[in-house]
Amino acid sequence: MKQVEFKTKIKTMYDPKDVELYKYVEVPKFKRGHCDMPAFRKHKTFGAYANSDMFESMLERACKEKLQYGSNRILHLDKMPPGVSIDKSKFLAVVSFDL
Numbered sequence: 001m002k003q004v005e006f007k008t009k010i011k012t013m014y015d016p017k018d019v020e021l022y023k024y025v026e027v028p029k030f031k032r033g034h035c036d037m038p039a040f041r042k043h044k045t046f047g048a049y050a051n052s053d054m055f056e057s058m059l060e061r062a063c064k065e066k067l068q069y070g071s072n073r074i075l076h077l078d079k080m081p082p083g084v085s086i087d088k089s090k091f092l093a094v095v096s097f098d099l
Helices: 037-043 056-065
Strands: 002-006 013-015 019-027 074-076 083-085 093-098
Touching: none
Parallel strands: none
Antiparallel strands: 002 093, 013 019, 019 074, 083 093
16 A cells, blocks of 8 residues: 655635635645655655655656646545545645555
């Protein structure tokens, strides 16, 4: 299991008439701190690059493919991709998924 997780605040987008359109979270730039590194070091694809400078760009590409976010780097809570879980029980939401 290659667990990736990040903490973020849930935000709300409103239209000009103050009607709620949707809730979303902002996706950070992924780094090693977001990963379960022992699992990534054992993985057949990421293992050889886990300690390399190329790891973060590989991680970013894989996460973008999994989460399907655009250039604005936001995830709509009502359109979460399969396999992505979000824990909203605390002030900061925890978004986690496997690659």
